[in-house]
Amino acid sequence: MTYRPRSRRRHPVALCSVLLSVALGLTACAGSSQASPPSSVETPSVTIGKAVDTIGFSAIDVAQEMGYFEDAGVTVKSQLLEGSSQTTAALQSHSIQFATLSSSALLLASSKGVHLQAICSLDHGVSVQIVAASLALCTP
Numbered sequence: 001m002t003y004r005p006r007s008r009r010r011h012p013v014a015l016c017s018v019l020l021s022v023a024l025g026l027t028a029c030a031g032s033s034q035a036s037p038p039s040s041v042e043t044p045s046v047t048i049g050k051a052v053d054t055i056g057f058s059a060i061d062v063a064q065e066m067g068y069f070e071d072a073g074v075t076v077k078s079q080l081l082e083g084s085s086q087t088t089a090a091l092q093s094h095s096i097q098f099a100t101l102s103s104s105a106l107l108l109a110s111s112k113g114v115h116l117q118a119i120c121s122l123d124h125g126v127s128v129q130i131v132a133a134s135l136a137l138c139t140p
Helices: 008-027 055-066 084-092 103-111
Strands: 045-050 075-080 098-102 116-121 128-133
Touching: 045 055, 045 084, 055 075, 055 098, 084 098, 084 103, 084 128, 098 103, 103 116
Parallel strands: 045 075, 045 098
Antiparallel strands: 098 128, 116 128
16 A cells, blocks of 8 residues: 655645546547447546656656546556647647646747647746647547
């Protein structure tokens, strides 16, 4: 059994994991046209792309290690990409469902017409975000 200390410092990461599970439901664009029977509920699985491997984005690694995503009912895989441009492109192509980006990268993408939605902030003082492709990009 793994000991998981419960403290006030875990709340931002736990909150992000819950927000991700909600956002997963909101951004689920692709799916089967057939309805599945209620008994076959699958655990959602998402990939979070990390623009760079930096301390600001380590909240994703900590949340995985501490089991916060599992506690929220989401299976999460992280993928290290090669910068903000590649991460934004991966979001647009739907090869990843979420990404860690700096606020400046998010604003730059927005200024170029890329529709992304900030889900939550990962850090206070350093502006880094979890983002997802906007619903406007999804096709039924």
